[in-house]
Amino acid sequence: MNMIENPDQAKRLARAIISDVAMYNAEKVESGIKNDNIFDVLREELEEGRQHFFSRVSPEVGPEGIFDIAVVDVLIKRAGKIESNIW
Numbered sequence: 001m002n003m004i005e006n007p008d009q010a011k012r013l014a015r016a017i018i019s020d021v022a023m024y025n026a027e028k029v030e031s032g033i034k035n036d037n038i039f040d041v042l043r044e045e046l047e048e049g050r051q052h053f054f055s056r057v058s059p060e061v062g063p064e065g066i067f068d069i070a071v072v073d074v075l076i077k078r079a080g081k082i083e084s085n086i087w
Helices: 007-024 026-034 043-056 063-081
Strands: none
Touching: 007 026, 007 043, 007 063, 026 063, 043 063
């Protein structure tokens, strides 16, 4: 499989991975936001997603930043409707 070298394709992949994490772990997301421990609750899932992303994206694209931005944009911002003291 070829490595992704296009930043826009890398962004789409990162967003898709994080969307899947959020969708398949909706209860964990809600609990993590409510209790302000989202990254602890989803540690394994996010690490698995990160490893998959890094295995598909060329290092020249700067995958670290792309993945982290996707986490905020897709996972955290979308959870803004969940009642929490962190907002």
